[in-house]
Amino acid sequence: MESRLIGIQLLLLLLLGSVESAFRAHRRYTPDWPSVDSRPLPDWFDKAKFGVFVHWGVFSVPAFGSEWFWWHWQGQRAPAYMRFMSDNYPPGFSYADFGPLFTAHFFDPEKWADLFQASGAKYVVLTAKHHEGFTNWPSPVSWNWNSQDVGPHRDLVGELGTAVRKRNIRYGLYHSLFEWFHPLYLFDKNNGFKTQHFVTAKTMPELYDLVNRYKPDLIWSDGDWESPDTYWNSTDFLSWLYNDSPVKDEVVVNDRWGMNCSCRHGGYYNCEDKFKPSSLPDHKWEMCSTIDKRSWGYRRNMVISDVADEAEIISELVQTVSLGGNYLLNIGPTKDGLIVPIFQERLLAVGKWLSINGEAIYASKPWRVQLEKNTSVWYTSKGSVVYAIFLHWPENGVLNLISPNATSTAQITMLGIQKDLKWSTNPQKGLLIYLPQLPPSALPVEFAWTVKMTGVE
Template identity: 85%
Template structure:
């Protein structure tokens, strides 16, 4: 009697276990939402958590426009589309008659491009994601696009797959990899035809835009798709909602991929994933949607310019101030550099990136994976920007008060309050005045002994 009962119990346990596993799998399958190709459904998709936690990324504008390296990355449009006199003069002064934009292609050599060197720099900069231009509005692709014959980096110029090389190096360092892609191409005959038809035909989208987007996703499995070039036609022309529903439902990156908001006229700041709204977007109050500020170290261009001068270059103080402000207001900060046609990142761009990295090595605790606090900005004798992480509050002050005492009006102290400065070991002394303003005695050390030369972080625990 004993053995059959034992067997019966074991069999019952196995059956119950099988039922349990089946129900879990069924729940998992049932809980995976299918997104339909409309904005109401697509906009309801939760943003993958990694993006909000990342906070800081590096943008890279690199293409055939890096060859003339003059004016901006819109060189071709300014020269041929708008026929601006200064661009025509530049060409007549520097290139033979009849020289076409396509003739720049073979000179885009990437001869000194070393993906590991770039990736090491971005890692040292503290970047948690990197976004590379796969194709700008000029149409040249930095990968062997099957629908960009003889106008891609494998057929012309480098004869290399630049998207793959950088992606491999970036991912070795556990940095997320994003791909910028322009929907439009200024001078593509099919796009010009569609525009003449008021975007009612989709010859260009069918032959070029969509095949390239699907190819990029399937081939490189990006963590982020940074769309651009959308503004001349509605999202229905671009087939944006159909593409995004595939991306979220069935693509190889459906669970982790993040997108921005540039998917058609009137989409910016309204539809997509996180919001860019516009280049160098800088809200003054806390937005109610995840956003990103993209800006460039060269204030006048995204692509490399040989005629760049120092007053055009953002200082490390300006960059770090913008980073702090952006994160305090719940945004991510995407900082752009333009490499040369040879694949070099010029020293001034390296220096700025390394300055950000050095600052983040001390203050990153207040930036990465932080959340906006109940108050973002406090203006008194110095600008103080707040971030938070669970029960900890961080106050980042941009200017050192002459008195050596930092006044904070917003945090309310308790019996458990502790105050330190990131990069300084010991606790700071503090008190409150009769109006309950918090007075913090800053370290009395020479400036050279401070952990960073600018934008210091006070860590407050046990405050309300």
């Protein structure tokens, strides 16, 4: 009788599960924010934790100031940019003249993908189109201003996607909704965005083309701040993306779909560039940061003091993941398609650190406490396992943790070192962990060490 009851219960659970999955499969999202925002975020994104962002385009040719070169030069007419052009290029040289110089001559997607894999990145986001309007794929609505017609004469989006996916890395595409100087956009803007000529002729055809052609795992939208989501028809696109597109079950999007959307609507939240919350947000988020602190695109005039060091990058990664976020770290390749050695070195340093400490990062969840007050210890968790990542090695070799309550069965180890660590508790000081007495060269990593704890509450 008992076994029969168990059988009936199992059958009911299976039926409920299939009904639930059928409901999910047939659920239709309507083109409004309450419906679109109700879609669950595919879980691959939260598990991934770390990605690489790539800003690459015609702006990589002048490689001066930032990827906003064209705007600073022609939109703002900033003196430094005007002087740069008069010093380096002939009179009458236009931004379009940079196009043929964007050669990508040394672009080897396999080598890029190898580097991204070695960095420990679980997803890569490439700029398909920045605010300059140049598309890194043969967009049918960007005639003679795309990477097939001009410059490389190659489908950069497609080539990198193929290489990245061979290595089981998720592939995302950055796409700017607006373009600084496109005549149709300027026409709509002058009309107070009451017309949508640019949206129907350019933005939406490109987005649908990108999705159908490349089936991205992630769409990183940008260029949203001048006009509302109703101008962009954002909810129409997103409802199609979630209902009928070839990536409807796996695709992830961010929150930049109109001037009123950031940190409020969409998939996960970026909120703003280099966003750092002070406490655990109640919504999945991502911090995008850049190795060159002054620019997202490559700059010829970058100096070493502008470059984030390994400890800064790993510290940002740890803090972001501890607070439930993903960390998207940006590089800017050269016009030739090279990733300069300093960027390679930083990415490889992250990969080396993750090869030891990735257990505390990938697929982790925030713990009940995210950081120790007044110290540099950050927590993550996986089920009943708690990880404490400490950014500074204590001078006395004893790690003092207030938050975890150790039970009699507690076991504590350091990732990268086999044997258990000794520990004790103190009514005033809490948990005391006696770190291995090793010379710095024998430690598994140079900074940000992880203590793994089981049997703590």
